[in-house]
Every structure is written in C-alpha cells, then in structure tokens.
Amino acid sequence: MKYERYESIYYSENYMEFEFISKGPKGEILKMVQFTETENNRIYNLAFGNKKNDGKLDDYSVNNNKDRNKIIATVADIIALFTTHHPDKYVIFIGSDMTRNRLYRMAINLNLSELKSNFEIYGLLIKKSKWITEEFEANKEYEGFLIKRK
C-alpha cells in the first residue's frame, strides 16, 4: 500500500480481533476489526467499525476524521497479518453500501500489482439472484470481495 498507515495495532490472542486509533480533527476514534468464521469454515468475514465510548460498535458511521486512506491501508495491513496466520483461508468483505464498496475497489485498484503478487483477489457479483465470484477486474463494480493468500 502506498498510503500512510497507523503503525500501532492491538491484537487479541487468537488474532481474530484487532484495534487501532484513528487520529484527526475529530480527535481519537477507536477502530475495531474482527474476523469471524462463516458457515463455510474456509471463509472468514471481515467487519470493522468504531468502538464507541459505551463499548458498543458502529459499522455505519462516517467519521470525517480526514484519514480515510490511512484507515483503509491499516485494515489492509490487518488482513495481511490475519492471512499470515491463516494462509489457507479466504477473507470476505462487503461494504455497508455501494459507496464503501467503491472505496474498497479503488483501494484494491491502486495497489493491484502489489496485491496480486501475494493474494488471489475475487469480486462478488449477483447474477440471476445467485452470487458468483470472478477474478477481480480493475474498474468493475462489485458487491463485495474475496481475498486469499497465494
């Protein structure tokens, strides 16, 4: 990733939960990332969001903390760490809306050659009410993404 990233990352013992602190004009915001095993034990879901002061989590809020790219680069680093520990697992990630999916796609596009040397990357699409995976194509709209270490 070409962007700056947050260098301090907190982790749980089983490397399924991670945290880092977003810093910007809105102050410090605790971000939490979690991987959960899905019904298919080869696939782990990636979700992330804000950890609020009351301990609750919010994956829809928009921070406007002026560090969007830094957050994405940090989440990408966390995926790299997780897949180092689980090299045979797929990670699925789906944005909360099309704007976020577009953002993820742009982040993948910007680093595609670097990512492709280490990861298999697939886009998720709906066709005739069934989900399909296809090899990620730059600039194509996807509903979600699947990634696995090569």
Place this chain on the structure above:
Amino acid sequence: MKVKDKKIARAAKKMGIKLIYKKELDKYSGTILFPEKHNVANEIIKNLKKPLP
C-alpha cells in the same frame, strides 16, 4: 506479551507495524460483534453459484 506466531511477528516487523497484545480484546472471542455483516456474508456464501475458486 510477545507475539507468539513468529510468522506474524516477522510480517509485522517487515511492514513497520508495532503489534501490541490487548487482553481486553480476548473477551470478544467467540462473539460476533458485527452480526449484520456476518449474516450478509453467510447469505452470500450460501448462495454462491460456483464453489470457491
């Protein structure tokens, strides 16, 4: 606590990341913190037309 998985420790070092163990995070293990996203992922996986690549 030192990072137990040497591969992760090496990868973090290479990426310039300072990994810090946080015991508080262990309490979330086994709890799905973002159930909506998790359910969407399961729904997609159930309805995948082709098996995984």
